[in-house]
Amino acid sequence: MRSFPGGYGSGQVPSNEEYVMHGFEERRFRPLAVDTDLPWDRIRLSVVVPVFNEARTVEELLRQVRSVPLALEVIVVDDGSTDGTRDILPGLAENGLIDHLVMHEVNRGKGAALRTGFAHATGHVVVVQDADMEYDPREFPLLLEPILSGKADAVYGSRFLGGPHRVLFFWHSVGNRFLTLLSNMFTDVNLTDMETCYKMVRRELLQSLPLSADRFGIEPELTARLAQAQARIYELPISYNGRSYAEGKKIGWKDGVSALWCIVKYNVFPPAVPEWRPPKVPAWQEGDGAAKIVGAPADRAQQQGPPS
Numbered sequence: 675m676r677s678f679p680g681g682y683g684s685g686q687v688p689s690n691e692e693y694v695m696h697g698f699e700e701r702r703f704r705p706l707a708v709d710t711d712l713p714w715d716r717i718r719l720s721v722v723v724p725v726f727n728e729a730r731t732v733e734e735l736l737r738q739v740r741s742v743p744l745a746l747e748v749i750v751v752d753d754g755s756t757d758g759t760r761d762i763l764p765g766l767a768e769n770g771l772i773d774h775l776v777m778h779e780v781n782r783g784k785g786a787a788l789r790t791g792f793a794h795a796t797g798h799v800v801v802v803q804d805a806d807m808e809y810d811p812r813e814f815p816l817l818l819e820p821i822l823s824g825k826a827d828a829v830y831g832s833r834f835l836g837g838p839h840r841v842l843f844f845w846h847s848v849g850n851r852f853l854t855l856l857s858n859m860f861t862d863v864n865l866t867d868m869e870t871c872y873k874m875v876r877r878e879l880l881q882s883l884p885l886s887a888d889r890f891g892i893e894p895e896l897t898a899r900l901a902q903a904q905a906r907i908y909e910l911p912i913s914y915n916g917r918s919y920a921e922g923k924k925i926g927w928k929d930g931v932s933a934l935w936c937i938v939k940y941n942v943f944p945p946a947v948p949e950w951r952p953p954k955v956p957a958w959q960e961g962d963g964a965a966k967i968v969g970a971p972a973d974r975a976q977q978q979g980p981p982s
C-alpha cells in the first residue's frame with residue numbers, strides 16, 4: 675500500500691490531488707485500503723444537505739463537500755432559516771457549490787427537508803450531510819465502498835465504533851445508545867448508532883421507501899423502513915466533531931422523548947414496505963461501457979499521470 679506524503683496522523687493533510695492520485699489508498703483510521711479496482715469513476719453521489727440556521731458553517735461545509743474526489747450532485751434544502759442563511763445560499767449556488775437549491779418558506783423540520791432533498795436526487799447513491807460540520811465529508815469514499823462493491827444497499831457511519839470523536843455530553847451518548855437499542859429490538863438489526871446523520875442509501879431503494887416524519891423522527895423511520903425492506907445495511911466507524919450548545923447545538927431532551935414514540939410508530943404501524951430486490955446489475959455498471967463520469971477520480975488521476 676502506498677502512503678500519502680506525510681500520511682494521516684503526521685499532521686500533514688494530503689491535498690485533493692494527492693488524495694485522487696493515490697486512489698484512496700490511505701485510510702484515516704483503518705489500516706485497510708479502499709479497493710482501487712472498484713468503478714469509482716462511474717458512480718454519482720447525491721449529497722442532501724438539510725440547513726436550518728447554519729449561517730456560520732454552511733459555506734465552509736459545502737467547500738469541504740466539493741473537495742471530495744467523487745462525482746457529486748449537491749442538493750441543499752433550506753428549512754425556513756431566519757439567521758441570514760437564506761441570503762448566503764443563492765450566491766453559493768451561483769459559485770457552483772450547490773447544484774440544486776430548494777427553499778422551504780417556513781421551518782418544517784429535518785425530516786421534511788430530507789424528503790424534499792431525496793425527491794430531487796438523481797445520483798446512484800444518496801447521502802445525508804448535516805450543515806453544522808460535525809461530520810467529515812472526506813469519509814464519503816469509505817462509506818461508499820460497501821455499496822460500490824455490491825455488498826450493501828445502505829451504509830451507516832457510526833459514532834460509536836471507535837473513530838476519533840470530540841469528547842462531549844455523556845448523557846447524550848447514553849440516550850443515543852438507548853434509542854439505538856430500542857430501535858434494534860424492533861427492527862432486529864444490530865446497529866450501534868441509529869441516530870447518525872451519515873446514512874448512505876442506493877437512490878432507487880431510498881425513493882421507494884414510504885417516509886413521512888417531518889422532524890428528527892426521520893432517523894428511526896428511515897432505519898425501520900430499511901430493515902422492513904430487508905436492505906443489506908453496513909456500518910462503519912466515522913469521526914465525529916460534536917458541538918456544544920454555545921456552538922449551536924439544537925437537539926434536546928424533548929427530541930429524545932419524541933424519538934421513543936417514533937421508534938414504536940414506524941416499526942409497528944403500516945404501511946408495509948415491500949422487500950427490496952437490488953437489480954442484478956447496478957445502475958452504475960449498466961451497459962458495456964457505462965459512460966464514465968467526467969471529473970471523477972480516475973479521469974483526474976489519469977490527467978495528472980500515474981502515482982509515483
Ligand SMILES: Nc1nc2c(ncn2[C@@H]2O[C@H](COP(=O)(O)OP(=O)(O)OP(=O)(O)O)[C@@H](O)[C@H]2O)c(=O)[nH]1
Binds near residue numbers: 804923
Ligand atoms: N434542529 C433542526 N435542524 C434542522 C431543521 N431542519 C433542518 N435541519 C438541519 O438538519 C441538520 C441536523 O440538525 P442538528 O440540529 O444539527 O441535529 P443533530 O446533529 O442531531 O443535533 P445537534 O447538532 O446536537 O443539535 C442540520 O444540518 C440542521 O441545519 C430543523 O427544523 N431543526
Ligand SMILES: [Mg+2]
Binds near residue numbers: 804806808
Ligand atoms: Mg448536528
